[in-house]
Amino acid sequence: MNAHHDHTGPHGASPSGDALPTGTTGFTDEPQITLRGPAELADALPYTLGFHPTDSVVLLALHGERGRFGGRLRLGIPRSPREWAPVAEQLAECLVEGCERRGSRPDGIVVFLCQDPGEGESGRRVMERLRPFAQKLRTACGALDVPVYEALCLSGGRFWSYCCPDSDCCPPDGTALAPPGTSVMAAAAAYAGIHVRGSLRDMEARLRPRTARATVIGQERALDAASAALVHRILDTRARKDVRDDTIRLARMLVDRLAEHPPLADQDTSDTRDDALITHEEAAELIVGLQDRRTRDRAAEWMEGPEADHALRLWRALARRCVGAYGEHAAAPLTLAGWVAWSTADEPSARVALGLALEADPEYVFARLLHQACNEQLDPETLRECLRGEREARAQAGTRHAPGTRATARAAGARGVRRRLRARVGRSRGTAQGAPSTGPGSARPAEASGPGVGAHTGRRTGRQEPCGTRDGGPGGDPSGAGGADGSEEGSAR
Template sequence: MNSTDRPRLSVRSPADLVAAVPYLLGFHPADSVVVVAVRGRRVVFAARGDLPEPGSDPGPAARHLARVVVRQDADAATVIGYGPAARVTGAVDAVGGALDEAGVIVLDALRVTDGRWWSYLCDEPACCPADGTPYDPAASQVSAAAVFAGQVALPDRAALAAQVSPLDGPVRLAMRRATGRARTRLAALTGVPPGSDSPGGVSSDGVAPGGVPSGGRRGEARAVRSAGTAAVRAAFRRQRRGERLDDDEVAWLTVLLTHVAVRDHAWSRTDGLDADISLWTDVFRRAEPDLTAAPGTLLSFAAWRAGHGALAAVTLERVLATHPEYPLAVLLDEALRRGLPPSELDGWPTDAGGAVLRRRRRRRPPR
């Protein structure tokens, strides 16, 4: 089953929804406020934010979450806070109020703490006792259905981030040596010493070198594009046969991906397939630190296309921590923060696709 084939989970009660949230997010939330948006009878979106710090104003974050939900064309939503009442109540109230002002019906507002849930909108002791309603995620039919369908709920967000953390030890040493060989190979191809900007390429922060290449340099750029296209296609073929790239293949690919034309070719071939996510996860984790921008952004794009927003977000966090000005990562990060559905950017990396986000960036946010 591809990641784009999302299984349907039947949610008939607050307890079912609480059991479903970890599978919607990909991990069990803590100290969080989650909004589950629906259109008609179907869940279309789940967004999570950190609980505000004690004494801080929850309003700005609440209004941002509400704007994100509105962009999904949702009819209604349920707000769920995870944590103690002293921290959760104000945040849930703020988000519920922001949704109401935005015209989104609030179906329920819940708090989840220590294996119990409470409803802020129900005061009937028969269904919403004052001491909360216990629930056991392991015994839930929703959890069982999600696991049967192959969905995973990691223990927390840190466990999700660990899935895209760099590999160390012998792997790092081997990749450092392989990347040295790849840089030498690229220098032989282009005639440009290792570490210099080469024609048609980008530096590790994604800024393209200026100037128009001369005829000879154009030829070198064509050679790099040709080598990059071949490397990308070979990587996708290997991955879809279930084969893992060796160190020299990964190193050569990451060196070539610093060139915009090569990266964009890889981008045009990347979708939300499990194989795409697996490929870019492996390359991202094994890449040398100065070469992580392109494979990390491609992984984030693939995860986003598959509906794995949390995986896309933690990947971008790692990319931007090292390459804060990498243009493609910055644009994709803004798309995720605005809650844009992947379908709105169909056509990337063509100019038409990128223009969608550029137009949105020029718009004033709603008051």
């Protein structure tokens, strides 16, 4: 028998020859799931991420003699083969160093290359085209003394192993993936109430600008008008507060409007209906208003309970309206969508939204730090406390007129938390966020997270703290204006 038959876990993952036990992300009682060979390993991939990765390289860390799953990392496959060597080296370093920071260096790694065939291309051709990238990943991991136990290519509903030379075990034309919902992993996920959110491409499509010509023309015209009316007022210290208040009132009205129309079962139909509930002018005014960071921070307070669900629909709808020359404006609503998803425990959706925010504006600091905090498995409750503190400070300032009330409330509520958040994220280094970018639609910011499938340690400690920002987080220094002392200075992006 070949190695895939000799070991019931990934090739070489279990020197003892035992079955590979893993726990599954989100399972509260940490059940043990045995994955037998590359077929079940390939089937388990969507459950480790929460979606079907498309055009992605995924690295999973394995720990211990029995191959317990640990940290995981995903990145868009670089378009240019010239990028493959440096990207492979950085991904390997990021995963290994990230696992070490969490207390356990991986004993092995499993690599997945996921890409659908292009027009006129077969899955086998995709596998052969990506073979040099797989080899560079294996070499990069080996250079860090962490072997790659298995490297799989998933394409066109089939998978191939780059590690198994036995054509009886891994035929040249690949092996069909198991039908959805028929594997041991699918059964365990269904028992635990975990669902896969569809493909990465589908998730991104809900957040990308609409392309219908009539929609683009009408929305861009409305954005031009809103920019002409609002940008100079946002930059005017005397008019800025009125713009902020007007923007939040409009956002509140739209959140309430969406709440009156529950989401539909079909996501595409539901998103189209949400778009129809918001006029071009309303969307444009809100998109431009959210370019002011303090306005955006106030909008981020809709982060809990049913209100968060309605707000998330609004932020998605606004991201879809950032058309034409206003693509960079999508960073604000996308970051809000990512924040709300993370705050409501939907980490896969959060990473997708934050990755697109950084694609729209790589320098959008709030998105960068939230992305890092999410990838580092930090606890969003600390940032929720920060935002609650902001809300309480405003409430106290509005109801009490004693001198110093606002400053005292601000210091007691949010500012001290902000400093801890900035310090915490400043200590978090080495995520794959800084992986080389190869241009739009290719290598987006990586997603690195620990412990994933098979992790037997708690995912949340309650002590870790996500980020404040320099220009992008609640209460951080604005870009080009304001200061760390919580002044009312702001910025338009």
